Structures are given as C-alpha cells and as structure tokens.
Amino acid sequence: MVTKKVLLRMERIDKKFPGVHALNQIDLDLYAGEVHILLGENGAGKSTLMKILSGSLERDSGNIWIDGKEVGDLDPEHSKSLGIGMVYQELSLCPNLSVAENIFLGNLPKTKIGAVDWEKLNKMAKESLVSLNVSIDPRMLVRNLEVAEQQLTEIARVINRQSKILLLDEPTSALSDAERDRLFELIRLLQSKGVGIIYISHRLNEIKMIGTRVTVMRDGKVVDTIPVEKTDENQLIQKMVGRKLNEQYPKIHTKIGDKILEIKNLSSENKFKNVNFQLHSGEILGIFGLMGAGQTELARSIFGLDSKMSGEVLIDGCVLTKHNPNDSIRHGLGMLTRDRREGLVPMLEVPQNVTLAIRSQESFGQIIKLRTEKEFANKFVNSLQINPPIINRKVVFFSGGNQQKIILSRWLCCESKVLIFDEPTRGIDVAGKADVFRLMSQLANEGIGIVMISSEIPEIIAMADRILVMRRGEIVTEFQQSVTQEDLLCAASEF
Ligand SMILES: Nc1ncnc2c1ncn2[C@@H]1O[C@H](COP(=O)(O)OP(=O)(O)OP(=O)(O)O)[C@@H](O)[C@H]1O
Ligand SMILES: [Mg+2]
Structure with missing residues (x-):
C-alpha cells in the first residue's frame, strides 16, 4: 500500500570527486510503502547518492529531510x-566473523555475565535466514x-535492524530467480x-515486478521520475542511455572448430561429480544451474582455484597437471570469477589491473612496456566505454559496473584459447551488456572457446551455442540453441 506520506526528501544534493561531478543538484523523495527504483548507467551516481544517505560519504551541499525534519550532517x-539501513553493492561484511556475528554486529545477545550468548546468537541468526528461505549455517x-550467500547474509543483517528506510544497491546481482x-x-x-x-538494479525486468516509481539518472543528474505503470523498458532505456539501443544480444554465428578444452570425469567432494564435456574453438558454451548447483565450483576447479578434485582438464590435448591459475593461464586458459573483488587490485590504476594476467604469462626478464600497458587500457576504455575514460585512476574509485568492465578487459587482452566467464555482466548496465556480448562474439569469431556461466536466462539463450544444465553437482541435460526459458528452468529445478 502506497500512502503519500513523504518519508525522505532530498533537495539539490551535490557531490564532486576529483575530475567527476558525481551528483549534480539531485532531487529525490521517497514515500512510505513505496519501492522507488533508481536506474542509470554505470557511473551515473546511484551508489554515491545512497552512500550519502547511509552516511558513508559526505555531501558537498544540499538538504535532506526525514519524516519532515531536516537532518544535518550524516x-x-x-x-x-x-532508521536508514543499507545493503551495499560491494558488500560490507566482516570476512573473518561468522554469519551470525555479522547479522547482529553491534547488537550481539549477551548472557547474564556479559559474555556473548552464542547459542542464542546462532538461533536468532538462523531464524532471520529462514525468513529469507536461506539455509546457510550461521556459524x-x-x-x-x-x-550469493554473502549477499543474502547482508540482506538479512539490514532487514533485521527494522529500518524504516531501506537502501538496496543491486541486492540481486548475485542471486538466482528463486532467491x-x-x-x-x-x-x-x-x-x-x-x-x-x-x-537499485540493472535487471530491467525487476522494475515491473517490484517498483512503484522509477527515477532515471544520467551523468549525475535526475532525468525523470515516473510511476512504473506509466512507462516501459524501452522508454526507460532511452532515458537512461540517451538513445535507442539497437541490439541487446549481438551474437555472431561462428564456424565451430576443433576441440579445444576437454573435461574428463571431474569430481570434487560434495561440489560436483563426474563432469564430462568438450568445448570447441569458436564455440560459446553456456552452463546454467540454480544457485548451489555446482557451476561456480566447477569453473573454479577447472581454472585451478580449487585443487581438491579428481579427473582431468585438457587444453588442446595437453593435460593440466598443476591445478593452479598461473599454470592454467600459461596454457591459455583464463577465468573471470563471479566475485570481481577477488581479481581486482583496488589501489592500482587501470593499466596495471588490465595487464595482470599477461604478466603471469611472461617469462623471466621480459617486462611489458609501460606504453603497451597503456595501449591495452585505452583500447578497452574505448570498446567497453569505461567511464570516466581516465586510465591513471585507481580502480577503487570506479563505479561497480565499471570495475567489472576493467576486470573483464584483463581476459580480453590475454592471449587465451579458452575463457571461462562466471556471470560476466554482473552489475553492468544495459548498454554495457551489449558491448560485453559484442566482444564475446568477436572473441569466439577469432577462434577462442568460451564457457559462459550465467543466471540470466535470456542472455544465456541468446549468446550460447549449446547449454549444459547442472543440478546438484551433475550435468543433467544438454540443450542446443533453440531451447526455451521454460525448458531451461525445468531442467535445472528439483521437481
Ligand atoms: N570514492 C570515489 N572517488 C572518486 N570518484 C568516485 C568515488 N566513488 C565514485 N566515484 C565516481 O563517481 C561517479 C558515480 O559513481 P557511482 O558509484 O555512484 O555510480 P553508479 O551509478 O553506482 O554506477 P554502477 O551502476 O556502475 O554501480 C563515477 O564516475 C565514479 O567513478
Ligand atoms: Mg553503483
């Protein structure tokens, strides 16, 4: 039920970073009981605005009222x-504490003598996870x-605080449809x-599902605020990117070549078992499964991030024996992991981040020239429209979607034969997704084999030549390109 009670009003919010006018006189309000969608391209200023509300960034100027009362510095x-609670885009949990401790941090239940009441803590945490239908062990x-589990823990933590204003910055970017x-x-x-x-979300189909009003931002400004029922995806895309988008899935139909990657009887305790498949040069092979079906663990094992496995990985007929990422890269295998924070070096600038994988291919004494490094960086800044297009900037200062593009570039400039992409477009805006798919198509066209793991059904159907479906750690079905969304979901589900 949406009442017209204004919970929050922001007026003329302004924020500049060196070289970037991130928020330019933003007005936004929020009613009690509404889901106000904030939409905009990567770097539009969405997270910055939310961080100002959650107090983790200071505004340069502008006024904020909550429940009609003006609030000063936050x-x-x-x-x-x-009463403001926020789920951050780049999650903010403490990695070395338990799930339960994270959920109740600052509010841990105590025993009579003042020690942490672990039993009660774990029980309370379990309950709040169950309310999200999540079966994570709170310990x-x-x-x-x-x-995805981290994302759910972070959501449980914020929901638990009983906030009256909830800021969700891409809360579903790592979740399956069911979650x-x-x-x-x-x-x-x-x-x-x-x-x-x-x-905030880049998944446009969620707008109709959950939104009440939608505000579109572009280049730090508000373009429009519209009730959801008065608009549609096309209009929103146009407002967001300032032009019509020609093609969402630029797939090139490529001649599929010889076998380039072969997986033989790969098993890893409790994670996946007896996986066998082949990938050919020029082929995009999709792997689809619900969360926990084992697709991410499988990919990580193939790349050598998890060495406790049995079975064989062959590239061009050559068995990988060492099971570590450096060796995989040397054999021409690259991988974009699901969690971009795993691969980015936040305090280095764009060129160093982009060429990190090439460095591990170098032989001793051979150093990439600074100039080549910059050339690579500039090339991807252009082809993926990394924004702002300034390469001598630490990657930590880029927006989430732009960081994703930077780490993706690392694998695009490497001379790989096989690339594994786990959720390649996570957090990337609609126009950027098309750029990523165009590059993937070009790579396949040049003869590279690509394994694409994605939970976004339309994109995997549009881009993959074949799709393997995983369930409980096993490959259960293989589909050719003509598969429907229903078939895929049905094959991946437990019933
Ligand atoms: N701490 C910072 N220092 C310098 N620049 C920053 C900082 N945080 C954000 N920016 C810049 O401000 C602009 C807005 O970034 P913001 O993170 O708000 O974008 P966003 O709309 O959330 O994008 P995305 O969809 O990619 O998450 C970007 O140009 C970004 O590079
Ligand atoms: Mg953001």
Missing part, C-alpha cells in the same frame, strides 16, 4: 539512528561463503508495514 551511526565464516522472488516477498511485507525502499 555519519553512519547517525544515519542508522534515523560459517563469511569469507567461506559464495557471493530474488523470496527477497521480493519480504520487500512486499515491509512495504505493507510502511517501510520505504530505494532499489
């Missing part, structure tokens, strides 16, 4: 005390969780209690 504690250390649906149920429940939610 720091994280003040923001929390005003697990966060660093041992998959990204997203469960989150949406919870959001609807909160809405009915009058909580106001600002929701």
Whole structure:
C-alpha cells in the first residue's frame, strides 16, 4: 500500500570527486510503502547518492529531510539512528566473523555475565535466514561463503535492524530467480508495514515486478521520475542511455572448430561429480544451474582455484597437471570469477589491473612496456566505454559496473584459447551488456572457446551455442540453441 506520506526528501544534493561531478543538484523523495527504483548507467551516481544517505560519504551541499525534519550532517551511526539501513553493492561484511556475528554486529545477545550468548546468537541468526528461505549455517565464516550467500547474509543483517528506510544497491546481482522472488516477498511485507525502499538494479525486468516509481539518472543528474505503470523498458532505456539501443544480444554465428578444452570425469567432494564435456574453438558454451548447483565450483576447479578434485582438464590435448591459475593461464586458459573483488587490485590504476594476467604469462626478464600497458587500457576504455575514460585512476574509485568492465578487459587482452566467464555482466548496465556480448562474439569469431556461466536466462539463450544444465553437482541435460526459458528452468529445478 502506497500512502503519500513523504518519508525522505532530498533537495539539490551535490557531490564532486576529483575530475567527476558525481551528483549534480539531485532531487529525490521517497514515500512510505513505496519501492522507488533508481536506474542509470554505470557511473551515473546511484551508489554515491545512497552512500550519502547511509552516511558513508559526505555531501558537498544540499538538504535532506526525514519524516519532515531536516537532518544535518550524516555519519553512519547517525544515519542508522534515523532508521536508514543499507545493503551495499560491494558488500560490507566482516570476512573473518561468522554469519551470525555479522547479522547482529553491534547488537550481539549477551548472557547474564556479559559474555556473548552464542547459542542464542546462532538461533536468532538462523531464524532471520529462514525468513529469507536461506539455509546457510550461521556459524560459517563469511569469507567461506559464495557471493550469493554473502549477499543474502547482508540482506538479512539490514532487514533485521527494522529500518524504516531501506537502501538496496543491486541486492540481486548475485542471486538466482528463486532467491530474488523470496527477497521480493519480504520487500512486499515491509512495504505493507510502511517501510520505504530505494532499489537499485540493472535487471530491467525487476522494475515491473517490484517498483512503484522509477527515477532515471544520467551523468549525475535526475532525468525523470515516473510511476512504473506509466512507462516501459524501452522508454526507460532511452532515458537512461540517451538513445535507442539497437541490439541487446549481438551474437555472431561462428564456424565451430576443433576441440579445444576437454573435461574428463571431474569430481570434487560434495561440489560436483563426474563432469564430462568438450568445448570447441569458436564455440560459446553456456552452463546454467540454480544457485548451489555446482557451476561456480566447477569453473573454479577447472581454472585451478580449487585443487581438491579428481579427473582431468585438457587444453588442446595437453593435460593440466598443476591445478593452479598461473599454470592454467600459461596454457591459455583464463577465468573471470563471479566475485570481481577477488581479481581486482583496488589501489592500482587501470593499466596495471588490465595487464595482470599477461604478466603471469611472461617469462623471466621480459617486462611489458609501460606504453603497451597503456595501449591495452585505452583500447578497452574505448570498446567497453569505461567511464570516466581516465586510465591513471585507481580502480577503487570506479563505479561497480565499471570495475567489472576493467576486470573483464584483463581476459580480453590475454592471449587465451579458452575463457571461462562466471556471470560476466554482473552489475553492468544495459548498454554495457551489449558491448560485453559484442566482444564475446568477436572473441569466439577469432577462434577462442568460451564457457559462459550465467543466471540470466535470456542472455544465456541468446549468446550460447549449446547449454549444459547442472543440478546438484551433475550435468543433467544438454540443450542446443533453440531451447526455451521454460525448458531451461525445468531442467535445472528439483521437481
Ligand atoms: N570514492 C570515489 N572517488 C572518486 N570518484 C568516485 C568515488 N566513488 C565514485 N566515484 C565516481 O563517481 C561517479 C558515480 O559513481 P557511482 O558509484 O555512484 O555510480 P553508479 O551509478 O553506482 O554506477 P554502477 O551502476 O556502475 O554501480 C563515477 O564516475 C565514479 O567513478
Ligand atoms: Mg553503483
């Protein structure tokens, strides 16, 4: 139920970073009980605006009212005390604490003598995870969780605080459809209690599912605020990117060549078993599964990030024996992991990040020239439209989607024969996705074999030549390109 009670009003919010006018006189308001979608290209300023509300960034100027009362400077504690809760895009959990400790951090239940009441803590954490339909052991250390599980833990933590204003910055970017649906149920429940939610996502289909109003931002400015029922995806894309988008999935139909990667009887305890498949030069092979089906673990093992496995990985007929990433890269295998934070070196600038994988291919004494490094960086800044197009900038200062493009570039400039992409377009805006797919198509056309893991069904169907479906750690079906969304989901589900 949406009432017209204004929970939050922001007026003329302004924020500059060196060289970037991130927020330029932003006005935005939020009603009690509404889900206000914030939409915009990578780097438009969405996260910056939310961080100002959560107190983790200071605004240069502008006014904020909550419940009609003007609030002055916001720091994280003040923001929390005003009832604002935020799920960050680049999650903010403490990796060395347990799931339960993270959920109740700052509010741990105590025994009579003042020690942490672990039993009660774990029980409370379990309950809040169950309300999200999540079966994570609350005693697990966060660093041992998959990204999706971390995302769910972070959501549980914020929902637990009973905030009246909830800021969700791409909360579903790592979730499966089923987990997203469960989150949406919870959001609807909160809405009915009058909580106001600002929701950021690059998944346009979610707008109609959950949104009340949508505000489109471009280059740090608000373009428009519209009730969801008065707009559609095409109009929103146009407002967002300032032009019509020609093709969402630029797939080139390539001649499929010889076998280039072969996986033989690959098993890893509790994660996947007896996996066999082949990939050919020029082929894009999709792997689809619900969360926990083993696709990410399989990919990581193939690349050598997890050495506890049995079976064989062959590239061009040559068996990889060492099972470590450096050796894989030397044999021409590259991998973009699901969690981009794993691969980026935040305090290095773009060129060094882009050429990191080439460095591990170097033989001793051979050093990449600074000039070549910059050339690579500039090439991808152009072809993937990395924004702002400034290469001598530490990657930590780029927006989430632009960081994803930077790490993707690393594998595009490497001379790989086989590339494994785990959720390549995570956090990338709609125009950027088309750029990524265009590059993937070009790579395949040049003879590279690509394994593409994606939970976005339309993109995997449009881009893959063949799709393997995984369920409970096993490959259960193989589809050719003509598969429908329903067939894929059905094959991946447990019923
Ligand atoms: N700490 C920072 N220092 C310098 N520049 C920054 C910093 N944080 C963000 N920026 C810049 O501000 C602009 C807005 O970034 P922001 O993270 O708000 O974008 P976004 O809309 O959330 O994008 P995405 O969809 O990719 O997450 C970008 O140009 C970004 O590079
Ligand atoms: Mg962002």
